[in-house]
Amino acid sequence: MLNHKTFALLLLGSTALLPGASFAADMPDFVEPAVVEVKQFGGWYLRGDVGITNQRVDEFTSPLFETGDFAVTESDFDASAFLGFGVGYRINKQFRVDVTGEYRFESEFNGLDNYADEDLPGGLGINDYDGNKTEWVALVNGYFDLPTYGIMTPFIGAGVGAARVEINDFTDFNPAVPGTALGLSGDTDTWNFAWALYAGLAFEVTPQWTFEVAYRYLNLGDAETEDLVTPEGANPSFNPYSFNDLTSHDVKMAVRYNFN
Template sequence: MYARLKLFAGVAVVSLAATAAQAADYTPLPCYDAAVIASGRAPPGAVPCYTPPPVVVEEFSGWYLRGDIGITNQSVRDLNNALPVTSVTNVGLGFDASPLFGVGVGYYFNDWLRFDLTGEYRSKANFHGSQIVTSGGSTYTDEYSGSKSEWLFLLNAYVDLGTWNNITPFVGAGAGASRNTIHSFQDVCTTVSVCTGGSVAFGDTSSKWNFAWALHAGLAYKVSKNFTVELAYRYVDLGDAQSGDLYTYNGINAVYNPMEFKHLTSHDVKLGLRFNLDSFEMFSRPAPVYYAPAPVYTQPPPVYVQPPLQSRG
């Protein structure tokens, strides 16, 4: 009896060892693409392959708001008037610096191209200068004063040139319209021999719309995902402007002759802030959560080992 029990124990140990060895050598069943299984081209009982969850990549596209403040440095090429003259020499025509304030809305098309639509108020810049005028055989000097302001609206496109340590250089161009206003224009003739007792002419406030265009260059610093600060230079062509009709100190005016400001330009320095509106979307919806599918486990078939035959003796 003891010998028979010992034999059965040996058979059991051999069976377990064989099963363990076969389990170690077990090759998982082949998996199939879910589309293949859905089309019915996979064999019966086919197991779909595990597909890892998609990687969420941060997109640079999206809407943003912007605000700007800056300083203007403006100039005018020439002053014209309807009154006939033989020759005119400009002396020191120019404007004082003035502040500008702007807002806008833009869109990041991708990580290197963006657009925005801006509107800004360019506050009053004092005007000063004079002209030496020859007319009718006489030469005299006119001294001018007044101020100018604008509303400027531009559609701009920018190219971001790459980012290093959160600093992005950029260039851009824009086109739009400018409403140029001349305020309180005054013309003083200072040559007593021509302007007996001196002479003063005035022009009322007048506004004029013009085509405008601009070129941009600057550096942007990305403070956070949704907040960027930029320092930029801009050259802007504002078109022309004109004063109201000129009249003398005693209200006399024999001809319509406003003073025309030809080819106004400005070199601007701006400090801007950009706020990405994607931050609102980030806080208004829960972050996506991905769960890996449960692993498919197939029990290997049992291995049966025939015990050796023995006699009953």
């Protein structure tokens, strides 16, 4: 039979267990923390580029122009297309580099000059110049990617390399005698230092595929013709003709395939 002391001890013990029981009942089930996937940066990529050129020549010159009162009134290249490929590596979130090679398709040159000649009607003569230019360009490029907005990442960049500039079928015509060539140059090619500046937008369509649209300023260096030969075979001393400071304002699109 329980005495009053034993009863009191049992009552105290059961009371002490109640908070623990209540606490155990209120404890939530253990949930493992979610695994947060950290996007990895770095890795190789391939790229393909297509674009349109808007080409310029700073100065069209010849020793001929120093022999009299000559004025160059036109010296323009037509727009053309280009196609390129490359391989690159993303160093981190901000920086990537690539090596690109491209072929720039034929661009026609249109040139005109006039000069004083008292023996010609009106005392003015005209030379009409025609020819074509193509290039092979290889560049090592570096890019800085700015903060991303959704899937869009603005970027800027610069590149250095070499350009092989080819001048083909360069001819001097006299508009007063249609179809008559005053001089014809053989084809030439010149290797130059080339450099470029970029600004564009990249769109990450999937982790593997990125689409780019960009502007590029490209400096291709200088080029020149051979000495022009007349139909009679003469080789006048006022040759060759030079294209100084060839540049191009390009609009281009690219697709990058990322291996990481």
